[in-house]
Amino acid sequence: MKTLSGLLFLLLAAFPSFSQDVFMTRNGKISFFSRTPMENIDGVNNEVLSVIDLKKGEIAFAVLVKGFHFEKALMEEHFNENYMESTKFPKATFNGKFVNAGTIDLKKDGTYPVQVEGDLTIHGITKKTSATGELIVQQGKLSSKSAFKLTIKDFNIAVPSVVSEKIAEVIDVTVECSYQPK
């Protein structure tokens, strides 16, 4: 066992830059907003998992749909039962890459505008998606921010006509994550 861990250590030590390139969080935040003249609905999830590999220029998110919380308990119930069917599709995920991957210097504070392209999976439907955002380096710490729009029809989420005036067709999504080196 000791030899094994020693070996592993050596292996790791041989790629010293590697672990510095991978950053992760377990408590990122994703919120969405549906705005209609009848009702505004917002859901917040503070347990977003996300990982960035700077070397490869890749990023991924995973979130449990039941982790979104709402202003009203009934909204949350309907969100899970009627729209997202979260027992059948418990997770939403994104995996993609930075399109304009420039070098990000972790030693220098700064904000790097990025564009991300990849596969977004919600409600069991995977869709090619792109969004703009920024990576922020502050005192060696990495965080990400993005805001984009989603059309709920794209993900095969049915809204019955009775409530269609209360639920926007296009939803505003914001993402905020602060990463730790992995």
Next chain:
Amino acid sequence: MRVYFSLLLLVASSTAYGQDLLNLLDAELEKDKKPDYATATFKATRLSNGHSIETLAAGVLDVRISHRFGYINTGIDEFFGLDQATTRLALEHGISNRLMVGVGRSSYQKEVDGFAKFKLVRQATNGAPVTITAFSSAMVKTGPYDDPTRVNYFSSRMSFAFQGLIARKFTESFSLQLMPSVVHYNLAPAPNMNNNVYAMGVGGRLKLSKRISMNAEYYYQIPDTQYAGTTNSLALGFDIETGGHVFQLYFTNSTGINERAFITQTTGDFFKGDIHFGFHISRVFTLSDPRKKG
């Protein structure tokens, strides 16, 4: 752990962009999984007449209007029961996500009731197979005493109901519930009668669509304890959900709406047409944003 994941990253070759990263996140998700509780086993806090295992969420106020017309078999003279009505008006409140309380007043025998309901066990994936809720209510008759000639105490007006509600959400659309129950009368209806009536209830729901479900509920009174002349309560109905409202429409042989009344004092014979059409209207108000607590 860190070593393991770094190695994993190193070894796995990338197929789709970020697929490795996604696998890594999946492993993280599996690592400390919170129990995945079954939600919305039933649409409402009531099955039809009686309670379901569901409790109101913390900070939710439910204003309920329960209404029951007369027997359908009273014919055209009574407009098939629609001329008559019994009602229960109630305010109910979720104290925590597992505890709720409520007060109500029924026109039938002019009764005031109060109840508390607590979710003891919650059904979860890889956890408990059922949800168990303890229910207790107290009822006070406010009308004149049945026998004004005898010495009457306030306590004689009171009766109590205790239920264990046990339910399982088998599939997204099918849930089943058992309700062992006892109703206690401080003063039995007649001198030679027992004070306790025991009953076993069984009920279920079948979703017809995402927003409509069909419910059935039956309370079997243990014959040794059942009061003479009473029948077992049966209800068949529908839940219709529209945003903040849940409408529950049902047909039942029970006239009273609280637990004492419908479990132990049903007299109608469902299959001879002693059927009331009734409904509950429930409107919930959120008094406090659940996200702001802790």
